[in-house]
Amino acid sequence: MATFHPISVEQDVLKARADPDSVRLKAKSLVDAAASDPFLAYLPENGREERVMRETDETIARFRKLGAEEVPLFGIFVGVKDVIHVAGIETRANSNFADQEIRAPGDATEAPVVASLRAKGAIILGKVKTTEFAFYTPTDTKNPWNPAHTPGGSSSGSGAAVALGLAHLTLGTQTASSTVRPAAFTGVVAIKPTFDRLPKGGWCALAEGADTVGLFTKDVGGMRAVLEAVMPFWHSTFYSQTLASVRTPSPSTKPRLLLPTGGLMALLKHDGARDQFYNQVIPAVCKVFDVFEYELFAPGEVQKILAVHWDLIRTEMYMEHSHNHGTGLNLYPSHSARYSPAFLDSLCIGESTLATNPSAHRTARRSRLHYRSHISDALKRTGCVAILCPCAADGPAPVGLQSTGDANLGTVWTHPGVPSVVVPCGVVEKMPVAVQVVAGFGRDEEAIAVAEVVQECVKEIWDAGVKECTGGNV
Template sequence: MDTELTKNKSNRNNENKMLTFYDHVPRFLEGSDSPRAYLERCINTIIKREAEVQAFVSMNLVRARADADASTMRYAAGKPLSLVDGMPIGVKDLFETEDLPTEVGSPLFKGKCTDRDAAVVQGLREAGAIILGKTVTAEFGFYSPGPTRNPLDITRTPGGSSSGSGAAVGAGMVPVAIGTQVVGSLIRPSSFNGNFGFKPTFGAINSSGAHSNLSQSVLGMHAGSLTDAWIASFEAARFAGGDPGHPGLYGIDEPMMSTKPKALARIETAGWQKCSPEVRELFERLVKRIEEKGVNITDRFCDINVESFESSVEPALDITNDICGYEFRWPLSSYQRRGPNAISSNIAQRLERWKSIENETYRNLLQQREKIRSQHERLKDSVTALITLSATGAAPKGLEYTGDPIFAVTSSILGAPAISLPLLEVDGMPLGIQIIGYKHRDAELFGIARWIMSIFDHKV
């Protein structure tokens, strides 16, 4: 087996080992382990690593321990509330929590408490999950990063805007953390921190109570295993529903079975030209390995429908930035009026452009988005899923730049489910492979992801 496809796994098995939760549940039931003991192991890792990683904004250890004790009692009685009963979870600091401030990465909201839980937080609490704390987000969930560092190399960015969530899972502090994605805020940091990232179908998990509500904003999960990513997402949707007007996440309350896809479309998007020859070669070798297992691999060079999709999706990043900028310019303008330093210069510069976008331009952008989605739907009968990279390379050095979202934006503009799988390594750091499915076929995508991971001998 090629070392570039497996080396990052062995690295994480040392200091940066990611946590899993589902495989501990039998021990909880038999009494050889407990949710409280599991939580304490998480806290010990946080104590050891948080000073350098800085993944969390705030924590409520008193409530977390009390909730873990209650979960321990339920397991002792053989009556857990759900598959995530006792699971410690980090919450991206865009979501309201009744017991902790919601600061959204901005000094304007420092210490601001709403005294209520976002829908997903309330739903997870009802499912027995333990809300351990709030994780760092970039300013307003956009571009200006917080202090979080990549746990695999603290001189590098963890990505953004779900930086704290990605780093907390990558550092083994929690098995699961909530993230969001509008452009590339979940898939990209999953790649950089070497964890499993799941961006579901748009609206599949209720995001009510989040700071922003943009037309591409979707709630998803960072996790130490595919199984934990699925059960956390499924239970969150089961207890909190989907976004208003959306049917929620389809599937079953157990891990998905491995499913070999009939055909995958290898897509390049506008990101391909930004990749180094080394990254391109690694990706091609991985795709070749999948093809050798009997999966039909098609691409833009042999399928006219794939070529049409590739051409349509090339401007996805520019379209997305303008759509979201237009939608968010009103609250940002209000914040800007609070003073010259109320918002970062990064956001302020972008805001000046967004203010110039007219209503008719916005309507045209929405039409372009719909055309891209239509091109994607045309692939449904012949292509089981799309496969591409999660990022252009390893996490960049430094903390000011969170990395290029060019690969991650594809699933965002489609509103389709995507999963980042930690299968490659470049520059001694992880690089994710992304698979993209079709709306409301999230469970099917997990089955494909499990099969892909299995052929590379990875624990899922």
């Protein structure tokens, strides 16, 4: 049976406001559960209980003094991916390097997004596990639905912790598909926001031109509550107007979703997931939306996007770790033996690419702007509020812990930096599958509003799958 019992942001915020002292009991329960978790979502931390209980008492006192308006996330516990800096907890990035070795010059003691969550009342439970430097080499985290299957990566612990109910919210990162894939594989909601929409910095970067903080929660409502609190310039009115226009459209027209055809859908390799998407998800969504099939990318263009994005990642990996770039970590090549073979291979490819084609990095960065405009123009031209597509090229999480799965269906949207929201939509072969709701650049509020309605559309399918696999109620 799957182990799946995520906890609700919205419900537990209300409970905490009604009974602030109950947050201490929740803190102790989560500390104990994280320490004994057989799926290994969290890193060990000496003194975790003492730190968490101290921070909990301080947060309760702040809430009593300032109230819910100033401390809206009171009662929420957070796991932070171990490439993101948290004051008082070391960052190792699942690597063979010490904390001080992988902090770039001038790096913040704590990431701005972590500091913002604390300021709004969230409590940091601890660090969750990641692949090496948020790249390929897996960690030992297991999938709560079936420990023989990958939880995805690189934000492996982030997805698993939310699925297990070991955090209300976790932070991950995405450079290719490192947020959307773990969310899909573990059956939770996630957002890869618009590039640079959340404050950057205070982390161990993989590729600065693509790295984005990702967030994981039980459901879209909880995600909206978090984004309202911490995303700069969040437009609640824009969200509300979009939600109203989708839920109560004009009598003559349904809101329209763009369903990509051609090369993008060819990335989905799993026949069962393809059948579930077209035969269950699309009919459910069509009760509210008009689904408009459209060839968003010309033949061969998807492969060009993937190729140029990997040029961006590998050249920036090299720049980040190399002796030859003053802003980097100054680790490569003198410490090459301390990297995994996969990471070292990509550093070498990045070095070679820059040596043989010095313009490759600039070309890759410029192409982001081209595809960003292309997607926005297509949505306007077709009258669509968002794009709907499957989340993971593998379909359900593959068997085995040696790989974290195929990144391509997430990478296509990461390259232009547009927001993508993961919505679990059913179960295939007793493992969860999900869709992505993708909006135009900077339109995160629109993505969340549409995702909230898509979640309602597929709720019956999702609930039935969860009940079958867990043997209990959702």
